[in-house]
Amino acid sequence: MRVGTGYDVHKLVPDRKLIIGGVEIEHTLGLLGHSDADVLLHAIMDAILGAAGLGDIGKHFPDTDERFKGISSLRLLQYTRDLITEKGYVVSNIDATIIAQRPKLRPYIEEMEKNVARTLRISEDQVNIKATTEEHLGFTGREEGISSQAVCLLENFYDASFMAASTERNCSGCSGCSRA
Numbered sequence: 165m166r167v168g169t170g171y172d173v174h175k176l177v178p179d180r181k182l183i184i185g186g187v188e189i190e191h192t193l194g195l196l197g198h199s200d201a202d203v204l205l206h207a208i209m210d211a212i213l214g215a216a217g218l219g220d221i222g223k224h225f226p227d228t229d230e231r232f233k234g235i236s237s238l239r240l241l242q243y244t245r246d247l248i249t250e251k252g253y254v255v256s257n258i259d260a261t262i263i264a265q266r267p268k269l270r271p272y273i274e275e276m277e278k279n280v281a282r283t284l285r286i287s288e289d290q291v292n293i294k295a296t297t298e299e300h301l302g303f304t305g306r307e308e309g310i311s312s313q314a315v316c317l318l319e320n321f322y323d324a325s326f327m328a329a330s331t332e333r334n335c336s337g338c339s340g341c342s343r344a
């Protein structure tokens with residue numbers, strides 16, 4: 165098993181859509197960035213890449229590359245999944261926090277979790293997303309920006325499939341198994 169962390173910040177500006185976790189959120193301000201500036205997905209991708217020892221999103225999706233201009237970060241997350249699959253890893257679980265004073269994000273959390281789970285081809289209970297404020301303190305509290313933090317645990321693909329097979333199989337009770 166391998167663990168990785170991710171952190172990201174984007175500035176809040178007028179005339180931009182607010183997209184977090186692949187969900188378009190009703191708000192007067194949006195996040196500024198080269199892609200869709202999805203702060204949550206960027207933190208999650210950095211956590212995944214970090215756990216796999218594959219660097220960070222700046223290395224794989226540079227903001228100088230025209231191919232990534234305005235791109236949905238769900239596409240980048242899909243590409244991140246492909247990168248770790250090539251290295252033989254699967255996501256065991258993700259826990260992430262969005263730090264924003266406004267708007268209220270609770271109504272959107274479930275859809276965000278579904279988007280992340282579907283894109284990574286894992287189940288929804290492997291993705292946990294939380295939202296908090298910083299009590300009007302700092303840049304998030306002043307609504308100048310939104311930040312996000314994430315932790316990801318990866319498993320080796322072969323270990324994960326062995327575990328799945330051994331828990332699904334009905335054990336007849338051999339002497340070499342503690343479940344007998």
Ligand SMILES: [Zn+2]
Nearest residue numbers: 172201203206
């Ligand atoms: Zn970002």
